[in-house]
Amino acid sequence: MKQNFLAAACLALGLLSSSCNKPVLPPEPVLPVPTERQLAWHEMEQYAFVHFTTNTFTNKEWGYGDENPSVFNPTELDATQWARVIKEAGLKGIVLTCKHHDGFCLWPSQYTEHSVKNSPYKNGQGDVVAEVEKACREQGLKFGVYLSPWDRNRADYGQPSYIEYYRNQLKELFTAHAPIFEMWFDGANGGDGFYGGAREKRSIDGRNYYDWPTTLAMIRGMEPNVIFFSDAGPDIRWCGNERGFVDETNWATITPDTLYAGKSGISDLLQTGSENGTHWIPAEVDVSIRPGWFYHPEEDDKVKTPEQLFDIYLSSVGRGANLILNIPPDRRGLINEIDVAALQGWKKLIDERLSNNLALNKPVEASSVRGKAPTYTAANVTDGNKDTYWATNDDVTTGSLVVDLGSRQKVGYVLVQEYIRLGQRVKAFSVEVEKDGQWVEVASGTTIGYKRIVRFAPVETQKVRISISDSKACPVISNLEVY
Ligand code: FUL
Secondary structure (H helix, E strand, O other): OHHHHHHHHHHHHOOEOOOOOOEOOOOOOOOOOOOHHHHHHHHHOEEEEEOOOOHHHHOOOOOOOOOOHHHOOOOOOOHHHHHHHHHHOOOOEEEEEEEOOOOOEOOOOOOOOOEHHHOOHHHHOOOHHHHHHHHHHHHOOEEEEEEOOOOOOOOOOOOHHHHHHHHHHHHHHHHHOOOOOEEEOOOOOOOEEOHHHOOEEOOOOHHHHOOHHHHHHHHHHHOOOOEEEEOEOOOEEEOOOOOOOOOOOOOOEEOHHHHHOOOOOHHHHHHHOOOOOOEEOOEEEEEEOOOOOOOOHHHHHHOOOHHHHHHHHHHOHHHOOEEEEEOOOOOOOOOOHHHHHHHHHHHHHHHHHHOOOOOOOOOEEEOOOHHHOHHHOHHHHOOOOOOOOEEOOOOOOOEEEEEEEEEEEEEEEEEEEEOHHHOOOEEEEEEEEEEOOEEEEEEEEOOOOOOEEEEEEEEEEEEEEEEEEEEOOOOEEEEEEEO
16 A cells, blocks of 8 residues: 555656656756756747937948937837837847947937937937837837947047946946846947047957956846847857858857857857857847848838748747847838738748647657656657656667657648757757658758757658657757647
């Protein structure tokens, strides 16, 4: 009687093997692993970038810094429209260019005259940063800031006093608009600029001039959960291109030293990360819905189509990166109707193709289960719970999962996720479908990471198998979806 009770308790707890002799401990993490704030960032998956400043009115991409603030005159600016369109597209936040390279500030900073306060916008009484933040809060979107380190307007750019100016502005933003989920540090620096009338080329030693460690510590003190973006992290990295993809092989791990070395091939490295990188610094894919980052009327016929945006989704979110999709408001201060239509079409494609998970709550069989313990059972991958996972014994670094869809279904996508709290592991996998009693390979890949979506020519099948053929340690899979 007592033994039966013990066995039942063991099974209920799920922590012991079916023989109930010894506890089956979870796999040891494969280091490095993400921080809590990085995990929260991974789960956002996609958000918007909004580029808007005097460039919108002067039709430039990089303002020189000598623009008269009077050119900034959006007559119908409606931040609520931005936030609504962005939310309806399925994006989870907005990162706003509070100041681009021209130095013009979208808020009435007390430290400069080069801002909205000297523009016709709301007769100098407007504050675009505050309006966008408020609209984000109302729509349940997160808010992030871009503040260009390179400032082509400031006379003292290149001097120590500019660093103080830059930090003062960060204090203004982080004090008035907390919580801020992401801070974008742009590495661009073209050298020449207005610089208070000097109109010259200035070169700075980017690695030392900004004294980033002090600046980041200051911000972290104000906003402990902020995610810092820069080419090299520290929290998230640039993906190495502005065309909307990371490599099919995408490690969230990388060694920051290799990024600072300034050698050729850095873009390739940023696109793949490194299998044995020392830090968890996942990639963010930044791309614009239009050719430029700012609105230009002549690009109205070059807005990406819903299909192009869907491809970008698969090559960013579908490869374990996050997507920051730039949507630049036009001169009225509205997201243009053409962009709105493209976003709506894109959302429709995602909903049509990736919202009816045929594998949800369907039975799964695994090649083996860690210690034969229910805690690590195969069914954890289809239970819709991201906190449960299937794992194998430590000495098993290959394995497969077969999901039975219950009846023949037309399938064309498989979505897989590793339980990244225990590190990124998988190096090679394949997807097969059962056809006339045989397994037929329809796709294969390398890394999985936070999320991997593979697309293949649609096929009818009742059973789908995912096989892991190479992994840094025992595979730990939290989710498997089929569409
Ligand atoms: C680049 C900048 O130079 C572009 O203007 C844009 O802001 C892009 C997101 O980053 O480095």
